[in-house]
Amino acid sequence: MLQEIEAVIIDLDGTMFKGKRLIPKADDAVAYLRSLGKRIAFVSNRGNISQRMCYEWLKKWRISVRKEEIILSSTVTAEFLYVHYPFCKVWTLGDDGLQEELQRYHVRLAKKPEEADFLVITLHERMTYDDLNLAFQAVQHGARIIATHADKTFPNENGNAIDVVGMIGAIEATTGRKVELILGKPSCFMAEAALRYLQVSPPKCLIIGDSIETDIRMGRMHGMKTALVLTGNTKKKHLDSLLEKELPDYIIDSIYDIVRFGEEIVQ
Amino acid sequence: MLQEIEAVIIDLDGTMFKGKRLIPKADDAVAYLRSLGKRIAFVSNRGNISQRMCYEWLKKWRISVRKEEIILSSTVTAEFLYVHYPFCKVWTLGDDGLQEELQRYHVRLAKKPEEADFLVITLHERMTYDDLNLAFQAVQHGARIIATHADKTFPNENGNAIDVVGMIGAIEATTGRKVELILGKPSCFMAEAALRYLQVSPPKCLIIGDSIETDIRMGRMHGMKTALVLTGNTKKKHLDSLLEKELPDYIIDSIYDIVRFGEEIVQ
Known part of the structure; x- marks a missing residue:
């Protein structure tokens, strides 16, 4: 083997x-x-954490790892945008790790939802109604939708929890627009x-x-x-x-x- | 200019x-x-016609054109699969032009829906319930979904007609799976x-x-x-x-x- x-x-x-x-x-x-x-x-x-966060987690468990060995769906999404859409501005719906990874690849983050060319969606475990509404605004003003991955649920302490498809579903249903690329x-x-x-x-x-x-x-x-x-x-x-x-x-x-x-x- | x-x-x-x-x-x-x-x-x-079909159409109108100047969403879908998934087998839901374009790029067509790694969806103007069911079978047996484009409607003689999003909607709603890539x-x-x-x-x-x-x-x-x-x-x-x-x-x-x-x- x-x-x-x-x-x-x-x-x-x-x-x-x-x-x-x-x-x-x-x-x-x-x-x-x-x-x-x-x-x-x-x-x-995982699209909601950054390479750095994952590295620190693995180190905590004393796993032998170098940072650049870690490839997350957030990493690949950031790299994809950097390579194929160098001029784009991005709004995110997701935990902070995604933004950190986008910034590492010099992807520009929109200051307001209206400016965004893309809405990037990942799992958002602390999501509020306001977060959802800002993402909705981005798409209403023309942002195209990309998702880091498309898992429906993931296991946590209480059984199954909603994964990124919950966030995707809310935005697709309310805007009538579809995700055009899933990178995971x-x-x-x-x-x-x-x-x-x-x-x-x-x-x-x-x-x-x-x-x-x-x-x-x-x-x-x-x-x-x-x-x-x-x-x-x-x-x-x-x-x-x-x-x-x-x-x-x-x-x-x-x-x-x-x-x-x-x-x-x-x- | x-x-x-x-x-x-x-x-x-x-x-x-x-x-x-x-x-x-x-x-x-x-x-x-x-x-x-x-x-x-x-x-x-247009993802439901091939480069050849489009070429013949343009020639009919006496437009000065070379075949290789024509780039359709069917062309780009076929090229994408050829480059990034050289081993895949494909089932299609769409008019014949898509299959012709896939074959021009040597993408393998599955003989049965169950064999397919991908379902590629485009506009299908002669779609029957059977076509829809075969595409459904492909996804039920694990095929991932790709779409040539994601237009909702297009104008025809009677006003607006259903475009590819009608086909996508039928498959996503019945299988619970999502399109992972839109190429147009x-x-x-x-x-x-x-x-x-x-x-x-x-x-x-x-x-x-x-x-x-x-x-x-x-x-x-x-x-x-x-x-x-x-x-x-x-x-x-x-x-x-x-x-x-x-x-x-x-x-x-x-x-x-x-x-x-x-x-x-x-x-």
Whole structure:
């Protein structure tokens, strides 16, 4: 499994973390991959935090990581706007991390909603009615809509919570305008950002993630090797109903199992 | 207006044509631009016809055109899939022109909806309930959704008719899944395709179109010169309500007015 692999893309939620807890020995798995000299990228659909915030979180858990290894949907959205719309002004509906990431890429933030060329939507866990109304104003004055990702719900302490699709739904329904671009996994924008950073050809890249819909799908579509972990979204009972086109190359209980795989090859 | 311009992007519906009729002397305007040695691209959000179909239509009207000068939203969608998703299989909901364009770019068409990685939606003027159901099946089996453009209505002989947003709405509402990418104007994908073809820097490129929302907006956002014609979507009465950020560089009654502009410079 690991012999031919030069670089590894690691998903965060459900693969490294379960809610706010580290998945047992996930840190050791990363250290093990480092010891083998594998290049690593941490890729997540979180659009409401910045690279810096994510870096500090990973450091808190003593995970071996460099800042530039972290590629979030906020990162890819900011880079996309910087490259393809260098003149645009942006209004955001989302937590502060998104704005921080846009500013890191020198994307201009509109001072008023009316000025905005784009409304960028991500998860906003402290959203108020006023925030929603300002975003609505932006679109009413012609802003086009982009979303960092399009997850409907995410698990929190009380079961499921509304994810970004809640914010998107409110704006689309009230303005009659549609999101024109969603950047998160499984999009080619995330895949290409990771492959570009890792400087690896897809067949020599392994993606490890918990989601058939995003991680495995993105890996398969771009010709990477894929490993599904069962510590997140996908449970054993779901495996029987998978279509052939959805199957990962490997199914492992947790990310730490890659150590076992590595050892088997050595012996 | 024309002196510093090396290349011209010309919109079709509302600029060259009104419904199925040529706008008076639009053909002469094109011939005039040719006589000045300007490079030309015809750019349209039509996603349900192919480059070949459009070429034959323009030839029928004796417009001076080369096939490769025609860039439709079907063209750009096909090129996008070819470049970014070389391994994908596609199901379509739309008129035959879309499939023809996908095949020209060697995008693989799924034999059954269940096989599809993407459902590509465009206007489908002969759509049946069965077509809609097959597209629904594709998404139920995991296909992601892409749309060539996102116009709500278009003018036909009987007033307004349902455009692609009708097809998108049916699929989104029944599957609970969202379109993740819309490729037509004013997207950067259309702008970059045209600029790449024309080999021109944006300030030396003039876009002529009838829509503030798509043509003028795309031109402005990418740093081109912009000319609005009043033969299509936008009427004189709309001009007063335009925001500063929406204003074109020039407003002309019809595309033939560029001849007048050109002559003024010569004199």
